[in-house]
Amino acid sequence: MHPDFYEPLAVAEPECADRIGMARLAKLAFDGGDLRPMWRDLIARLIDGTADAGEGLDLSLIAQLLGDKQTGLAIQQDVLKSQRLFRSPCVAKQPRLRVLALAAATDMGSNTPIEFLLEQSGIDLMILYVIPEFELPVPLPDHDVAIVIASDSEDCRAALDQIDRAAVRWPRPLLNIPRQVCNLDRDKLYRLLADIEGLVIPATIAVARGQLQEVSRSAGVLAGIATELAFPIVVRPRGSHAGVGLAKIDDGAALERYLSERQEQEFFISRFVDYSDEDGLFRKYRVVFVDGRAYACHMAIAERWDIWYLNAGMTASASKRLEEETFMHTFDIGFARRHQTVLAALVERVGLEYFMIDCAETADGSLLIFEADNTAVVHNMDPPSVFPYKSPQMHKIFDAFAAMLERRARCGRERAA
Incomplete structure (x- = not known):
């Protein structure tokens, strides 16, 4: 049967549980607030x-923010047995749009932190947790537009599959469809992007622990895994994000030490690319894509290759912040123009309405892709006294995201009319 003839899923007024939510709790933690009194009060009530x-x-969420992921996930699992639809705070008494975000029952870093994007938008945000033990609600909670916020990680796959089976009958526009989210998996992403001219993405190869143990004993085994591989290599556990378990390995002895400290059975390996500039510093960029357009999110500068914004010392360096500010202010006529063709091809291949890349520029001017995902945090929590240029840039992204949702909802209504 042609998809146009599928009967759309029914919708009805939602019954949501209200919550404080990610944006407010994360901001409190980010600012150094003490979450423990709130934890003690809520655990007593629970x-x-x-x-x-x-x-x-x-x-x-508080448990996870306090570093107790296991307890946090156990509480979440128990809560989701009886309630799976939640409403985040909205600044408007009469919201201009209703958005349904489709999440997986996973840790706080494996769903798009969409609350940061919509916190001040006046848009009503509902989050529906999709879990294998339960079918999607019938009818669905009524909404104007839906977006998948589950990531490509292994613990989200069942949720993505469940949403994908229902996608053809979804009654409203559905963004970031599951089959395209799955393309963000590291090994799939390489195959998707590798032939784009002007783009460098090292082959990311899935290997078992036993293979790495063989490599630690004989470097020649690397060439048997992939001809381009030789020490140094970059290793990380499969399914990891935010640098967990990421390491540059220079030789077999270093690999043996790495494995002795890790318990995982599956890993990704890739060749190491030295992307340092002439001054010896490494510069790493986060670029956010909203409905096909690229926006600067941040720039981190450090002496180390494995950069994250929080380890780059940006707060302590006025010169680094000035360079980041310049990157943001000149993004459209600088970075985005230099890589215009590559970015356009990347958007077309990935096919998602909202995603981001972490990237760098190589010595020959190519765009080096580290990863692409749909769950990196895009926030406005940095203190304006230190980063006065950031808030306007973040609001550009927030406004673009809200405008995209409104545009897609309007198109959906026009098609249904």
Whole structure:
């Protein structure tokens, strides 16, 4: 049957559990606030049975923000047995749009942190957790536009599959469809982008622990895995993000030490690319794509190759911040123009309405891609006294995201008319 003839899924007014949510709790933690009093209050309410589902999910998030991921996920699992639809705070009494975000029951870093994007938008945000033990609700909560916020990680695959099976009958526009989210997996991403001229993305190869143990004993085994591989290599556990387990390995002895400290059974390896500039510093960029357009998100500068914004010393360096500010202010006529053709091809291949890349520029001017995903944090939490240029740039992204949702919702209504 042609997809146009599928009967759309029914919708009805939603019954949501209200919560404090990610944006407010993460901001409190980011600013150095003490979450423990809130934790103690909510855990007492949970134990005596007076906590509602929204408070339970907030408690799960607080546990993770305090570093207790295992407890947080256990609380989340228990809460989701009875309630799977939640509403985030909205600044407008009469929201201009209703958005349904489709999440997986995973840790706080494996769903798009969409609350940061919509916190001040006046848009009503509902988050529906899709879990294998339960079918999607019938009818669905009514909404104007839906977006998949589950990531490509292994623990999200069941949720993505469940959403994908329903996608053809989805009653409203559905953004970031699951089959394209799955292309962000590191090994798939290489195959998707490798032949784009002006783009460098080292082959990311999945290997078992046993293969790496063989490599640690004989470097020649690397060429048998892939002809381009030789020490130094970059290793990370499969499914990891945010630099967890990431290491540059220079020789077999270093690989043996690495494996002795890791328990994972599957890894990704790739060749190491030295992207340092003439001054010896490494510069890493995060670029966000909203409906096909690229926006500067941040720039980190450090002496080390494995850069994250928080380890780059940006707060302590006025010169680094000035360079980041210049990157943001000149992005459209500088970085985006230099890589215009590459970025356009990347958008077409990835096919998602919202995603981001972490990247760098090589010595020959090519765009070096480290990763692409849909869950990196895009936020406005940095202190304006230190980063006065950031808030206007973040609001460009937030406004573009809200405008995209409104545009897609309007198109959906026009098609249905």
